[in-house]
Amino acid sequence: MRIIITSVLSILILSNCMQAQSVFEQNFEQESMRLDLVLAGNKSVQNAYLLEIKQEPYWGGSLTNLIDSLGYGEYHFNVIDKANNEILYSRGFCTLFEEWRTTEEAKFVSKAFYQTVTFPYPKNEVVFQLDERKKDGSYNNLLTMAIDPDDQNIRKSKLPDFEVAKIIDKGSSADHVDFVFIAEGYTLEEMDKFKKDVKGMADYILSYEPYKQKADKINFWAVCSPSVNSGASNPRKDEWLSTAINSSFNTFYIERYLEATDVISIRDIAACAPYDHICVLVNTDKYGGGGIYNHFSIGTSDHPKAREVMLHEIGHGFGGLADEYYTSDVAYQNFFDLNVEPWQPNITTLVNFSSKWQHLMKASTPIPTPVDKKYTDELGVFEGGGYVEKGVYRPAVNCRMKTNEAKGFCPACQDAIARMIDFICE
Numbered sequence: 001m002r003i004i005i006t007s008v009l010s011i012l013i014l015s016n017c018m019q020a021q022s023v024f025e026q027n028f029e030q031e032s033m034r035l036d037l038v039l040a041g042n043k044s045v046q047n048a049y050l051l052e053i054k055q056e057p058y059w060g061g062s063l064t065n066l067i068d069s070l071g072y073g074e075y076h077f078n079v080i081d082k083a084n085n086e087i088l089y090s091r092g093f094c095t096l097f098e099e100w101r102t103t104e105e106a107k108f109v110s111k112a113f114y115q116t117v118t119f120p121y122p123k124n125e126v127v128f129q130l131d132e133r134k135k136d137g138s139y140n141n142l143l144t145m146a147i148d149p150d151d152q153n154i155r156k157s158k159l160p161d162f163e164v165a166k167i168i169d170k171g172s173s174a175d176h177v178d179f180v181f182i183a184e185g186y187t188l189e190e191m192d193k194f195k196k197d198v199k200g201m202a203d204y205i206l207s208y209e210p211y212k213q214k215a216d217k218i219n220f221w222a223v224c225s226p227s228v229n230s231g232a233s234n235p236r237k238d239e240w241l242s243t244a245i246n247s248s249f250n251t252f253y254i255e256r257y258l259e260a261t262d263v264i265s266i267r268d269i270a271a272c273a274p275y276d277h278i279c280v281l282v283n284t285d286k287y288g289g290g291g292i293y294n295h296f297s298i299g300t301s302d303h304p305k306a307r308e309v310m311l312h313e314i315g316h317g318f319g320g321l322a323d324e325y326y327t328s329d330v331a332y333q334n335f336f337d338l339n340v341e342p343w344q345p346n347i348t349t350l351v352n353f354s355s356k357w358q359h360l361m362k363a364s365t366p367i368p369t370p371v372d373k374k375y376t377d378e379l380g381v382f383e384g385g386g387y388v389e390k391g392v393y394r395p396a397v398n399c400r401m402k403t404n405e406a407k408g409f410c411p412a413c414q415d416a417i418a419r420m421i422d423f424i425c426e
């Protein structure tokens with residue numbers, strides 16, 4: 001009997017999956033549409049402008065989960081069928097611009113940042129709708145425009161002629177997570193080192209949960225994008241190099257904050273492979289990194305803690321996780337509204353804690369949880385997290401989202417990353 005029930009169940013699951021795939025086939029090509037945008041403004045206002053629309057040859061994302069069910073990100077976009085108003089595709093993401101808007105400088109200066117968004121290439125006319133999440137959690141529309149996929153001016157650039165290596169190959173992009181690593185600060189002569197560095201990074205990532213138990217679901221790609229100079233730009237030493245994506249340390253005047261605003265170059269390079277998440281590997285032994293949800297993650301190759309940092313940054317960039325630390329030097333001010341439950345899965349203001357990791361906790365653990373020896377290795381609700389000492393709570397005394405010395409991700413972070421992997425692989 002159980003065999004019959006199991007097979008009926010598998011047929012049902014399979015037919016649901018095939019139905020979802022036919023929704024994809026009805027509406028999308030297995031290519032990408034990319035919108036290059038400019039986000040501009042200051043602390044109090046922001047606007048979004050279109051630069052250009054591009055067609056890219058690969059689509060690395062899910063063919064099944066087209067509608068975002070996670071609700072992460074400071075921004076959210078919908079791709080809507082123009083004929084019947086149905087939402088065909090949606091995702092959330094974060095930006096460096098929105099981080100900058102929380103700095104002191106944004107009170108006095110207006111700035112513009114490149115931003116890019118990709119989705120599967122629509123077959124018919126669609127409406128693209130971009131919203132920002134306001135402090136109170138509601139959304140404000142930034143841009144709405146109709147797009148004709150047959151528009152003559154949609155740019156179909158030739159891909160750059162870079163070597164693309166599949167470093168770990170577990171199967172098709174449609175039902176696997178594809179991490180694409182792009183080379184930054186590696187000269188053409190250093191590409192063997194780059195591929196070795198990516199392999200080392202991939203092996204390290206896959207040795208930590210939940211990546212370890214999901215290892216057969218994850219591909220790693222390396223795009224060998226050469227730089228004129230070897231190394232990384234370091235403004236504090238007045239060292240400026242010519243590199244593939246113009247990354248630099250000292251973002252927002254924080255020495256270890258390694259970032260890049262040239263997301264157009266990053267996407268041009270990443271387009272050489274099908275991908276779900278972009279990782280930039282910078283060829284230096286200096287300490288630093290950055291990770292922004294559904295944008296990209298960036299880290300260095302040769303610092304003794306480089307692998308720990310990259311795993312942490314991918315926690316932000318891929319997993320949508322918040323920093324669980326609150327004592328380090330950051331440039332942000334009032335990053336969280338304590339009256340709103342943050343969207344990040346690994347912090348809470350206790351406004352709606354039952355939507356977070358409560359289901360993973362022992363019923364006997366107090367909420368909030370005191371930092372006491374008794375709870376050192378327990379999942380709890382510990383005060384301090386997300387750069388805020390009071391009123392924001394984290395799931396563990398220590399976690400890879402808090403320090404490089406943690407044994408790995410806490411169970412709440414592991415659960416969130418595992419859900420992301422499943423969402424992409426379905």
Ligand SMILES: [Zn+2]
Pocket residue numbers: 324346395396399400401409410411412413414
């Ligand atoms: Zn954690």
